[in-house]
Amino acid sequence: MADLLPPLMAAQVDAKTKVDEKVDYSNLPSPVPYEELHREAFMSLKADNFEGLRFDFTKALNQKFSLSHSVMMGPTEVPSQSAETIKIPTAHYEFGANYFEPKLMLIGRVMTDGRLNARLKADLTDKLIVKANAQITNEPHLSHAMFNFDYMGSDYRAQLQLGNSALIGATYIQSVTNRLSLGGEVFWAGVPRKSGIGYAARYESDKMVATAQVASTGAVVMNYVQKISEKVSLATDFMFNYFSRDVTASVGYDYILRQARVRGKIDSNGVASALLEERLSMGLNFLLSAELDHKKKDYKFGFGLTVG
Amino acid sequence: MESTISLKTKGKGKGSKGASSSDDKSKFDIVKEWSNWSLKKAKVATHYGFIPLIIIIGMNSDPKPNLFQLLSPV
Numbered sequence: 047m048a049d050l051l052p053p054l055m056a057a058q059v060d061a062k063t064k065v066d067e068k069v070d071y072s073n074l075p076s077p078v079p080y081e082e083l084h085r086e087a088f089m090s091l092k093a094d095n096f097e098g099l100r101f102d103f104t105k106a107l108n109q110k111f112s113l114s115h116s117v118m119m120g121p122t123e124v125p126s127q128s129a130e131t132i133k134i135p136t137a138h139y140e141f142g143a144n145y146f147e148p149k150l151m152l153i154g155r156v157m158t159d160g161r162l163n164a165r166l167k168a169d170l171t172d173k174l175i176v177k178a179n180a181q182i183t184n185e186p187h188l189s190h191a192m193f194n195f196d197y198m199g200s201d202y203r204a205q206l207q208l209g210n211s212a213l214i215g216a217t218y219i220q221s222v223t224n225r226l227s228l229g230g231e232v233f234w235a236g237v238p239r240k241s242g243i244g245y246a247a248r249y250e251s252d253k254m255v256a257t258a259q260v261a262s263t264g265a266v267v268m269n270y271v272q273k274i275s276e277k278v279s280l281a282t283d284f285m286f287n288y289f290s291r292d293v294t295a296s297v298g299y300d301y302i303l304r305q306a307r308v309r310g311k312i313d314s315n316g317v318a319s320a321l322l323e324e325r326l327s328m329g330l331n332f333l334l335s336a337e338l339d340h341k342k343k344d345y346k347f348g349f350g351l352t353v354g
Numbered sequence: 355m356e357s358t359i360s361l362k363t364k365g366k367g368k369g370s371k372g373a374s375s376s377d378d379k380s381k382f383d384i385v386k387e388w389s390n391w392s393l394k395k396a397k398v399a400t401h402y403g404f405i406p407l408i409i410i411i412g413m414n415s416d417p418k419p420n421l422f423q424l425l426s427p428v
Contacts, residue, residue, distance in 0.1 A: 105427075107419035111412030115427075143408040145415070154405040164404045182401045189397060 074201035077227035080217035081205075083246050086255045087269035090281040090298035093309040093321040095337045097121060100350030112354075114142040114155075120348065131344055160184045173198050212236025225250055231261075264289035277302050281311075316341035329354050 078085065098120015106112040118140070121133035142155040151167040166178040175198070180191035190210040197204045207215040213236065219229030226249050234241040244261030258268045269283040279300045286293040298311030310320035319337035326332050333350040413419060 107412065107423050108415065108417050110415050111408075111419065113424070141405070143405050143412065145408050145412050147415075152404075152408045152411070154408050156405055160401075162401050162404060164400060180400065182397060184401075 071223075074221040074224060076198060076201060077203060077219045077221045077229070078248065079196065079203055079205070080219045080229050080231060080246065083219075083229070083248055083257050083259065084267070084269055086271040086279070087257065087281045087283055090271070090279065090300040090309050091269070091283050091296055091311050093311075093319070095319050095321055095335045095346065096348040096350070097335075097337075097346035098348050100333065100348060100352075102350070102352045102354075104352075104354035106354065110146050112144050114140075114144065114354075116140045116142070129342075131342065207233070209235075219246070263287075315339070 096118075098118065100116070100118050100120075102114065102116040104112055104114040116139070117137070119135075119137040121135050124132045124134055126132045138158050140155050140157045142153065144154075145152040149169040151165075153165040155163040160183065162180070162182045164178075164180045164182070166176075168176050170176055175196040177194040177196065178191065179194075180189070182189040182191075192207060192209045192213075194208075195206045201221040203217075203219050205217045207213070207217075209215070213233070215231060215233035217229060217231040219227055221227045226247070229246045229248075231244045231246070232242070242262040244259060244263075246257065246259040248255065248257040250256070253273050255271045256269070258266075260266050264287045265285065266288065267283070267285045269281060271279055271281040273279045280298070281300070282295070282297045284293075284295045294314055296311050296313040298309065301308045306322060306324040308320065308322050310318070312318045317337065317339045320335070322332075322334040324332045324334075331352040333348070333352065335346075335348040335350075337346040339345070409424070413421075413424065
């Protein structure tokens, strides 16, 4: 009897691990939201490089409520007809208020020129989330708002988007196996009368993430992120537009160290950029950003401090 | 005479039908106008009231912060 028991237990343990490796199709995990499909790749490749000075001060009044003051000074680009970029030095101050609760999140930012940027996220039930995002200006016809309704099923997510000037979109993403999720989106815009459809796929394991997205606007985006260790990850990205024949490939890295985080990338358009965030002490972060565009001969450097 | 009377009544009938169809059009226009008016008012209300709303909700959450903490820069 004693001889029989250990082999049975061993067999049970083996069977259990085999079941874990085999996909349990009735119990798939929830996929990432459709708009966050490329989030690992964009963390390294689309870091927010800035130009000039940036100072952000966040003051927490209690656990849920905080106020923020931010000052930004530097040249901002103005779209121009000619190939040269025109930069105008500007300075602005932005006041913000944030309220975070498990079921409700409100973020508001107002600038000195009267522009309001408002965001709301509310969990109506534990499966239905409503999000709203609005930019309101004093000038007429330049404000826009977008409302999203997200429904999270057991292994799928569906989202409906309603926008300002008759913009309607819907996305759907489904977990097909533990690692692969497929999704699609469809949108219809009223003002330039066009509609589009797109498909996306995402394959992830705990060391890598690969995604691909095709849209009827002609954009194809593919990216791959490899997590080399806890501190280092590398990402590469390839986008092309089959109507306008624009191609861009980029390679980037993301080093998460104890006191600092460095992200950088180099592009096939001749752009090399990097962003350093260093934690000087508790709550005090120092930022350095550099972006060199060798093709357009545009060099941008920025520095900043974030408190709180 | 009768023909003219009938023509007149026909004309009146057409006129009244025309008026009712323009009434239907104006009902739809009234709904569009009303929704435009309410969206404009909602935009102005959000523009001026969103940040005060967040501050009011935040000041009433617990633990309740006091006014000095709201206004002081430290």
